[in-house]
Amino acid sequence: MGAAALGVGVLATTGLDVICKKQILCSVSNDKGWASQVHLSWQQDPARSLTVTWRTAKTGSAYAEVRPAGDKQWTRVQARSSAMPRNGVLPRRGAIHRATFSGLQPQTDYEYRVSHDAATKATTSEVFRTRTAPPPGPQTFSFLFFSDTGTIGRPDGLTEGTRKVRDFMIASDAAFLLGGGDYAYGDADARAADPAIVADEWFRQWQPLLSRVPLMAQYGNHESFLRESLSDWLPRFSHPRGYRDGRAYSFDVGNAHFAAMYAPGDGYVPPPDLLDWLDKDLGAARRRGARWLIVYQHDSIYGHGLSHPANPRVRAALMPIFDRHGVELHLSAQDQNYERTYPLRTATPEAAIGSRHPDTYRASEGTVYAKVSPAGKMSERTRDFSLLQGSQPPQVAVRSDRGHHFARVTVHGDDRIEVSVFELLRGDAEPTVLDHFVIHGSTVDPSPAPGPQVGTSRHASLAP
Numbered sequence: 500m501g502a503a504a505l506g507v508g509v510l511a512t513t514g515l516d517v518i519c520k521k522q523i524l525c526s527v528s529n530d531k532g533w534a535s536q537v538h539l540s541w542q543q544d545p546a547r548s549l550t551v552t553w554r555t556a557k558t559g560s561a562y563a564e565v566r567p568a569g570d571k572q573w574t575r576v577q578a579r580s581s582a583m584p585r586n587g588v589l590p591r592r593g594a595i596h597r598a599t600f601s602g603l604q605p606q607t608d609y610e611y612r613v614s615h616d617a618a619t620k621a622t623t624s625e626v627f628r629t630r631t632a633p634p635p636g637p638q639t640f641s642f643l644f645f646s647d648t649g650t651i652g653r654p655d656g657l658t659e660g661t662r663k664v665r666d667f668m669i670a671s672d673a674a675f676l677l678g679g680g681d682y683a684y685g686d687a688d689a690r691a692a693d694p695a696i697v698a699d700e701w702f703r704q705w706q707p708l709l710s711r712v713p714l715m716a717q718y719g720n721h722e723s724f725l726r727e728s729l730s731d732w733l734p735r736f737s738h739p740r741g742y743r744d745g746r747a748y749s750f751d752v753g754n755a756h757f758a759a760m761y762a763p764g765d766g767y768v769p770p771p772d773l774l775d776w777l778d779k780d781l782g783a784a785r786r787r788g789a790r791w792l793i794v795y796q797h798d799s800i801y802g803h804g805l806s807h808p809a810n811p812r813v814r815a816a817l818m819p820i821f822d823r824h825g826v827e828l829h830l831s832a833q834d835q836n837y838e839r840t841y842p843l844r845t846a847t848p849e850a851a852i853g854s855r856h857p858d859t860y861r862a863s864e865g866t867v868y869a870k871v872s873p874a875g876k877m878s879e880r881t882r883d884f885s886l887l888q889g890s891q892p893p894q895v896a897v898r899s900d901r902g903h904h905f906a907r908v909t910v911h912g913d914d915r916i917e918v919s920v921f922e923l924l925r926g927d928a929e930p931t932v933l934d935h936f937v938i939h940g941s942t943v944d945p946s947p948a949p950g951p952q953v954g955t956s957r958h959a960s961l962a963p
């Protein structure tokens with residue numbers, strides 16, 4: 500199928516490659532044999548391993564090297580390579596390489612580099628620097644949650660916040676990132692006919708952050724449907740296998756357990772075996788002694804926006820599982836606005852509200868549901884954010900459909916989880932803190948939540 504038949508006049512093909520012209524995304528032809536799309540994640544223990552994934556033109560003989568920061572001696576690890584997935588409409592080439600460094604020390608700085616293809620002038624990439632996760636136990640660490648990004652520079656203007664959100668995240672000292680899905684929006688980017696090229700571009704644009712901070716990505720409707728598919732996205736991200744092909748998985752950092760649940764939206768209701776996987780996974784984590792259970796997924800549990808309201812069937816399927824295991828925090832995406840509930844229990848429409856305090860809770864009071872979206876890209880349906888409908892439901896404590904959002908969560912050992920949600924208003928240069936709340940562990944803290952006071956004017960700080 501030619502580019503003209505797709506209505507994309509700027510894109511043409513010759514053989515297996517793509518020619519760059521003017522504004523189109525040039526990922527495939529520009530990278531040649533050079534390593535690109537370098538990103539980190541964890542397939543094994545976050546405290547003692549790192550997995551690096553990258554792309555070159557050819558499969559085979561790829562490797563990565565690691566050393567403690569400041570050392571001279573590199574340790575080489577052979578990569579596993581696979582052909583680039585062929586999602587999209589155009590023939591393409593390239594390889595994805597994946598190497599895991601293991602036997603590392605927790606909470607330690609490391610340097611690493613990856614190989615180019617043999618025919619390039621240099622053998623290895625620039626040196627990247629990163630840090631392993633804290634060890635098991637009551638550690639203090641921070642992570643960021645983000646979703647619904649799109650790629651910088653889209654001609655329709657809907658990704659007007661993406662660069663700014665990304666750059667603020669780059670300035671963060673977070674230990675890792677949770678991705679809520681909907682990254683590239685390959686089906687809706689007029690610069691390329693092939694959604695996979697847009698995915699290439701997304702990894703290129705986010706390499707400055709993802710080559711330094713591990714990303715544990717979950718998948719949205721845009722990675723599952725809409726001319727993209729899980730078969731394209733699953734090989735690009737590297738994480739534990741979990742359920743079936745890896746679309747749902749879990750991992751532990753410090754005393755927190757993270758479950759990346761597959762619930763991509765667009766009418767998808769998790770099937771019984773996926774619900775069973777989640778139920779058993781959370782139960783096993785509690786039995787191992789996890790103090791905090793944090794679940795994240797694309798589709799929201801409480802969402803009242805015009806573009807992507809929550810699916811009551813998803814809520815009814817999942818909330819009893821969250822209740823059973825006392826999940827403290829649930830993070831979601833999809834509906835391009837922010838909504839955060841009080842701690843809730845039960846899956847009835849009038850879910851029991853455990854506390855009406857504005858920002859300070861006990862873990863025993865229920866699950867707090869925070870839908871944190873978008874991290875740069877507005878809704879195609881409204882050409883705006885997803886506008887909130889009706890009056891504020893009683894379960895919802897804070898909401899806003901006026902800006903882009905991302906969250907920083909700090910786990911303070913067994914004591915508390917502290918959540919700050921940043922809002923970048925359209926056209927603003929810097930985000931401010933929209934919402935800040937604390938979930939306490941076993942002890943009751945009668946004092947107001949420490950940290951930024953909501954409602955005052957201040958610029959965001961991403962320091963802990």
Ligand SMILES: [Fe+2]
Pocket residue numbers: 681719720721764797833834
């Ligand atoms: Fe979505």
